[in-house]
Amino acid sequence: MTEKMETVLDVKDLKVEFDTPDGTVQAVKGVSFSVSRGETLAIVGESGSGKSQTMMGIMGLLAANGRVSGSARYAGEELVNAPLRVLNGVRGSKITMIFQEPMTSLDPLYRIGRQISEPLIHHKGMSKGDARARVLELLKLVGIPEPERRIDSYPHELSGGQRQRVMIAMALANDPDLLIADEPTTALDVTIQAQILRLLADLQKKFGMAIILITHDLGVVKHVADRVVVMRRGEIVEQGPRDDIFERPQADYTKMLLAAEPSGHKPPPPPGSPVILEGRNVTVDFAIGGGFLAGGTRTFRAVDDVSIRLEQGQTIGIVGESGSGKSTLGRALLKLLPSAGYVRFGQTEISKFDRAAMRPYRREMQLVFQDPYGSLSPRQTVGEIITEGLFVHEPQLSKAERDARAVAALKEVGLDPATRNRYPHEFSGGQRQRIAIARSMILKPKVVVLDEPTSALDRSVQRQVIELLRDLQEKHGLSYVFISHDLSVIRAISDHVIVMKDGKIVEQGDTEMIFDAPRADYTKTLIAAAFTH
Template sequence: MSETRVLDIDDIRVTFDTPDGPVEAVRGVSMHVKPGETVAVVGESGSGKSQIMMAAMGLLAGNGTAAGAVRYRGQDLLSLSPRKLNALRGKKITMIFQEPMTSLDPLYRIGVQLSEPLRVHGGLSAKAAMARALELLKLVQIPKPEEKIRAYPHELSGGQRQRVMIAMALANDPDLLIADEPTTALDVTIQAEILQLLADLQERIGMSILFITHDLTIVEAFADRVYVMRKGLLEEEGPTDQIFGNPRTDYTKMLLAAEPEGTKAPVPANAPVLLKGENVEVTFGAPASLFGKDTTFRAVDGIDIALQKGQTIGVVGESGSGKSTLGRALLQLLPSDGTVVYQGDRIDGLDRGQMRRYRSHLQMVFQDPYGSLSPRMTVGEIIAEGLSVHAPDLPRKEREKQVAQVLTDVGLEPSFRNRFPHEFSGGQRQRIAIARAVILRPDVIVLDEPTSALDRSVQKQVIELLRRLQVENELSYIFISHDLAVVRALSDYVMVMKNGVVVEQGPTAEIFDSPRTEYTRKLMEAAFNLREVLKGQIQVKEATAAT
């Protein structure tokens, strides 16, 4: 009966007005969530998963409209005034957003942002709210929480920002948690901890969870029921065991079968070194002074790296280990110490103007695509911007032709070039960021979690694209990721980082098959046994509930 349901979504339709005409992102979808239930919504990037929940929360972009009914315990959310909706959001219904950097205010410290919902919805004093905020940071396993509570969002790693968003969503013990790719930027060990935390909280307060994700390993272990979406429509639904054990549609079968395949052959030993770093160090904070204590933190601590032509070096490690910082330092996107050499030229210490001649050769795909894409430019303008700067004499028609081709290469429609970033899903934005980098045909691309928001089927497409481009253009990649299955498929050399240093490195097969350090062994075990670990957690939860 609908009255026993926490959330009832009935014939929801979401439409966006675009320069190319109306786009129906969701076309008459119905679903529900019962008290204490975990429901997963899966499907390829752009299938409309997130837009249903954005409509339910009253958070659609300005050019979006929603029709149908979304009821929270019988109350229609679509008809509520902003004031009444705000009374529910952040207290009874909370949401973990897919891109935490765009959801956290860059002008406020983490503690202030965490304590706000506690004061507004929980009625806590400023002091009590800050104390509770510190407890929440500890709850989600943020390292050095006493320091991080005073940090700004840009001072945290992608995984740490995502954990802050999770802490904020859990602050007031919600009745319904909508989690949109909540573990996207988290390494496997933290994934297990966060999912265990959600399972424990669900058991303690009876919270319902609506889980939007592309990670089917998590879904199989964590969800009670599954909805499968495709192109704005509901493709299939049912209990998790049924969906995974006996899927009815070819589309669902394809999703379940899609896994990264193949391995990369190592480059010849005599292949030239394109990019080399020696004793690379990156330090944040400031030393002790008359008016303050020492706040220095060494994020990257004396790393050596040599990237050969045609090589892919995978960089793995837990969130906050310094992976992304190393990639940015090598491309001189932040101040660093040590030596960085590109094709014989020292580029460390060069200013912005001096680095311009190297930028077309050294590209980066950032971890947070939405934060790196200008909201005021169309996708076509964003992708063509590099050509305008580095190939100003290229005719306009040729530029447009190359933009259309690269969009096709990354699995997007050429017509999408007239839309703006906010009109795309997280996975689509990630492909746009890849297109922007590869259109310049650089020598080196640093890929920072380039497949984290992509479902497995699209991951396979992007992996094949990166492989093809690498062969055709003799590209070299530094591939930063927590997804070890993708790293194994794409890399021929792997570096394992922890606390700013490299604890182990070597050929991919050697690192994966015969890891030497205990840290690497734990990473591998967590990655390839995550399904079993999570299933064990859920079985314990179910046994506890039964007694």
């Protein structure tokens, strides 16, 4: 790192504030730090600590009710409140950003190849043909399977992890001086996560690029960072070289973060517990069009002859890499997409039910999505979002009764009920996920499919959410299908684990058996990647 002394970004006394119905919220309270060429600076802290808003303020990307002050100089040029032409010359070319929630950053109407090529055409003046060739290179670099086919896919046709890799490809397109990576591996399984981190390290070494890594995953930080900034409630509690932070932390808060890890063990439900949800020989096929000129379609089998039995009070954890069919299986069990095979809820076969026939069962079969921001309406307050289902399933409730239920639901998930008049963009990623959980729990369901519900949360909040889900399960007799690529979370919350690859079940069994004595080579690889991280 011979060029380390050349400062790429110098931040001094940066403040970010938001005007809300409840008054001014100070999200960032005067932070100062710098990052040098070839250096990786990690910014860590719990959800709501101000990590992401610091970067959004620097880049001029705050919501309309946000204000930024202080200084952030890139190569000597002030970015805070700079004219739009200055920011447009820097953003996407000199400084690029990988966002935490890729589905909100990718345009659903355009194919991914076109979206990645736009900064190449705009900033480098490439022709469409040259840009397409470069996009294919980038898709290969970030590990997208079948890039020649995926270049013409739409965002909704990709898994969460694949969408995040598209965002990384877009950010790297113009060989930036500074890459701001906001939770870049959040949606990725452990094996792909390791590949992405190696890729970023290789590109950094090749181009001398500086990286600011915003993350809650201290395992990632320990692996890749040169220096660490620890934030809490909008302030820096300590910063320094990575080894000092991990081996000689000074602040109690840093010590707490380092000690936080999902733990515990969920006992199985009592013998003879009734089966609440069953799928037999579930198969999901997607028709992939060849386009008007190409003609014809082909079939992609996302879930291949899978059987599953969920008992009352049981948690089945489903693990596997991105694209393994985990989320598709969860949606098929809830009859949210067409599938073949047999599905039973309680004593009722729902295999052939259409949308109208499923409606009475929807309140009892809930889904918590992987991407909370994409599933929460930006035009509704949190209170309106949480109570929306009550209008459909309990229309007799008065406004006061609905509000009381919203207050109770927010308390159950550890959020201040006074915040129910705020909008989703005013919350951190972790807080938004708890809002999504509250929206499901308010309907008092029997089965909840949780699709990566803790992927956006820092470790300390993950632990709280897992304890919350356990408490809710015990209190209400809930059954969970818990989909995740995070094996430490799966181990802490599941009593039965299913391992999936390429749409099939590789192996399954009791949690401790899977983790302590895995039989399949694929399972062994996943566990090795997770726990040697």
